[in-house]
Every structure is written in structure tokens, then in C-alpha cells.
Amino acid sequence: MRKKTLHDLKDLKGKIVLVRVDFNVPIENGKVTNNARIVAALPTIEYLIKNEAKVILLSHLGRIKTEEDKKTKSLKSVAMEFTKASTHAINFVAATRGKKVEEAINNMENGSIMMIENTRFEDVKNNILVNYESKNDEKLGKYWASLGDLFVNDAFGTAHRAHASNVGIAKYIKESAIGFLIEKEIKFLHDAISEPKRPFIALLGGAKVSDKINVIDALAKKADKVIIGTAMCYTFHLAMGKKIGKSLAEPEKVDLAKKLMKKYQDKLVIASDSICTKEYKDVKGKVYENIPDDLMGLDIGPKTIKVIKKELKGAKTVIWNGPFGVTEFKNYQEGSKAIAHELINLKDAITIIGGGDSAAMAIKMGIEGKISHISTGGGASMEFLEGKELPGIAAINNIN
Structure with a gap:
């Protein structure tokens, strides 16, 4: 069965689109040293902006096993690099759920972009390893799905994992599709081994x-x-x-x-x-x-x-x-x-x-x-x- 792609999503204007990207990039001294994964996701994001959707980006960064890990694994510096790479303004919200996130979404305009904090921050609560993101916690996936109208998975780097931010959201949201990057990955790899x-x-x-x-x-x-x-x-x-x-x-x-x-x-x-x-x-x-x-x-x-x-x-x-x-x-x-x-x-x-x-x-x-x-x-x-x-x-x- 063929998966839905971006071109199968209709009437995007004003729709809140959750996009799972793979911005797990190397960072040194608070700066991104290789933005290839950010650049690879731009065609999908640009398409959604052009069609006046409200885009919410979700990504992980590294592994989070303690509260201390969160100090060096924030997506804030990634959001700054995204602005440089894309020339688009982005509203970075330093939270993964709750009032901050919901208010930011309510204030979004058509064609705007926001990014929530590292999805793997949900793996640790009060220094206890709970793995809500990495173990595909049903409540977390359902919550994130409730924030949007549509879901686009464009994170090929985590496609072999069942996480709350990919499988969890897709399960509970009304409609989902793969982004241009995953579509490209599948085409090249499939063609290489099948024909x-x-x-x-x-x-x-x-x-x-x-x-x-x-x-x-x-x-x-x-x-x-x-x-x-x-x-x-x-x-x-x-x-x-x-x-x-x-x-x-x-x-x-x-x-x-x-x-x-x-x-x-x-x-x-x-x-x-x-x-x-x-x-x-x-x-x-x-x-x-x-x-x-x-x-x-x-x-x-x-x-x-x-x-x-x-x-x-x-x-x-x-x-x-x-x-x-x-x-x-x-x-x-x-x-x-x-x-x-x-x-x-x-x-x-x-x-x-x-x-x-x-x-x-x-x-x-x-x-x-x-x-x-x-x-x-x-x-x-x-x-x-x-x-x-x-x-x-x-x-x-x-x-x-």
C-alpha cells in the first residue's frame, strides 16, 4: 500500500500541522556544527508554509537519561540554526506540553512556524527515567496529536523506532502523511534494491x-x-x-x-x-x-x-x-x-x-x-x- 504524501493533504490553509523532523544534529559550545539534517527537512516545511499551514516542529536531540542531560540537549540552539538555514522566523517554546505550548499554538498565524522542546525531555521526570517518548507512551502520543489537525513524519532517522512523537501521534490524529524527505529516502533505497x-x-x-x-x-x-x-x-x-x-x-x-x-x-x-x-x-x-x-x-x-x-x-x-x-x-x-x-x-x-x-x-x-x-x-x-x-x-x- 502506498503511503499518503504531502501532495495528498488538501486544504492546508490555516491547518495546524505537526511535523516530526530529525534535528538530532551535532552541537559544540552551544552551536550546531553540521546542519545537513535541518537543510534536508526544509522542502517539506517550505511547502507547508507556502500553503499557509501553521507548522509545529517536533524533534529529539541526543539521549536524555537525567535532568542534568537536559541542560545540554535543548533545541534552542537548533531553532537558531534553523532560522539561519531557512531565513524563516521560528517561535521556540521551551516546553514539550502544557499551557506554554497551547498558548503559543493559539497565537500562531497562517504560514508561521514554532518548535517545541526536545521530545526526549519526556523520557525523564524528576530525575526518574520514564521513557514516555522513547517507549511510545499512549497518553503522550494522544496529547501531542490533540494539538494539531494533521501529522507529517519527515524524520527518516527515527523511522525504525516506535516513539510517541511518530507512531503515537499518527495513531490518534485525523490524517497523516510522509514528508518529501522520507518519500525521497524510500524511493532511492527501494529502487536500488528492487530494480x-x-x-x-x-x-x-x-x-x-x-x-x-x-x-x-x-x-x-x-x-x-x-x-x-x-x-x-x-x-x-x-x-x-x-x-x-x-x-x-x-x-x-x-x-x-x-x-x-x-x-x-x-x-x-x-x-x-x-x-x-x-x-x-x-x-x-x-x-x-x-x-x-x-x-x-x-x-x-x-x-x-x-x-x-x-x-x-x-x-x-x-x-x-x-x-x-x-x-x-x-x-x-x-x-x-x-x-x-x-x-x-x-x-x-x-x-x-x-x-x-x-x-x-x-x-x-x-x-x-x-x-x-x-x-x-x-x-x-x-x-x-x-x-x-x-x-x-x-x-x-x-x-x-
Whole structure:
């Protein structure tokens, strides 16, 4: 069933529209350091403003486990960054419910925007962890739904979670739809795995095989090659009988790695060499295939880079999730840089980079405008690729 989109919502003028966005952005010294997620949500918000709706933005920011966490996790600085990015004024209300919020809504004009405080402030009350937002408290979802006429979910980054601010609101509000961002995310990811142009190459980084076992399995069934690098490859190295030194691995998943290598022996490509160092520090390392006991691998080596370049040559669909190396260290960015360089030079190819660390890495490298699509949701994109139903999208009204 197709989900309702913004274009399916009629007569928006004067309607109060609750919009769940994903403004979970990095903040340092009270300032947003990367506004990509804010910018990604603007088309939906601009459309609603143009149609003279009253827009109420809801988002989380980080995790709230104590009252102390609230001091550094307010959305106030995010609201300020939104004004800079959009040039629209926004009324930030330092509350998640109650009289302050209700009065602010009553005073809204058509085409105006307000933002309530971090939805996860509802997870802690009087220093007690209650998780009203994160556990989809029915009363909270019902309350937020009562504030508006319509609900738009445009937070792909939390679509794989059932929270009060997405699933809860959708359950109790009269009409709901997905925003332009989620619509775009679904299209790119769906097309990539259901009707991929070939050769179709998947690149998977990250730390744990256990985190991506279902993704490896799902992609290996559809892709021509699945390339595994960074820390995740060391569990496979153990399965091959190679020495990995102090590198991060999951010894308890070795049997699983062996099964995957046997099942997909013609498709899996495992990084073979690594740039290694004694400590987890940004210092120059050395290349090894069998890593000495006192060293750890922090990036893929030149032999692996050469193999990846060969596999990517002529690729028509590429999905990349997880950096290939510790990219926060300058000395261990070469693997990811080499892959990025290959992707932006592919001709007539669909290139997709997964969210989370991968998206941050792509933006840091300045390649976001040269990639077909950079997902705003790391966990959500992986679960979508696994074929799982995403609660935040499933809760939205279907087209009759």
C-alpha cells in the first residue's frame, strides 16, 4: 500500500500541522556544527508554509537519561540554526506540553512556524527515567496529536523506532502523511534494491558483524559483490585463520562469518590488508596482512583499495554504509577517501551513502553534492535494506 504524501493533504490553509523532523544534529559550545539534517527537512516545511499551514516542529536531540542531560540537549540552539538555514522566523517554546505550548499554538498565524522542546525531555521526570517518548507512551502520543489537525513524519532517522512523537501521534490524529524527505529516502533505497542497475556493488563498514548480519545476507542475495572492510573484517580474518593483533573483532561470531563466506563465496570481498598502529591514536601506521600481536588495524591497506577500485569500475548501483577506517583520524582516512573518489567519478551510476557516520564522513569530505543520495538515517536505512517494516512509516495513513 502506498503511503499518503504531502501532495495528498488538501486544504492546508490555516491547518495546524505537526511535523516530526530529525534535528538530532551535532552541537559544540552551544552551536550546531553540521546542519545537513535541518537543510534536508526544509522542502517539506517550505511547502507547508507556502500553503499557509501553521507548522509545529517536533524533534529529539541526543539521549536524555537525567535532568542534568537536559541542560545540554535543548533545541534552542537548533531553532537558531534553523532560522539561519531557512531565513524563516521560528517561535521556540521551551516546553514539550502544557499551557506554554497551547498558548503559543493559539497565537500562531497562517504560514508561521514554532518548535517545541526536545521530545526526549519526556523520557525523564524528576530525575526518574520514564521513557514516555522513547517507549511510545499512549497518553503522550494522544496529547501531542490533540494539538494539531494533521501529522507529517519527515524524520527518516527515527523511522525504525516506535516513539510517541511518530507512531503515537499518527495513531490518534485525523490524517497523516510522509514528508518529501522520507518519500525521497524510500524511493532511492527501494529502487536500488528492487530494480538495481548492474553491476550492483555494496560496501559495508562498521565495527560489528552482529550489527549487520541481516544486511550482509539481504544485500548478498541481490548485489553482484558485497565488500566488507574496517573493523568488521577482522571477525572474518579470524574465521580465515589470520592474525589480527589487538584489532576489534567478535570471536563469538567466527562461526557465523564462516557460514557467510561459504554461502556467498562468489560475492563476498573481505578487506585483506590494514594500516596498523600500537594505540588508538592519530599516528602514522604500517601495512600488514597478518597483524602482529601488539598492533591494531585502523584502516584498509593499499592492496584492498586496489581491489575495491577494480570492483567499482563500471558499477551502476553502489550502496555504501559505514566508513572504511577510523575517519576521525587524518592518518586513517585513505580507505574512505579512495572509495569516495571512485564513487564521484562513476558515470551514469546511482550512488547511495548510508546515514550516521557514513553521512557525516561524506559531508566532511565535501562530496555530498556529487553523490546521488546521502541517507539521513543510519539504522533506518539498514533496516529498510534488510526488508524490515519501519514503524514510523507503517503508522502513516495509506492511500485508499
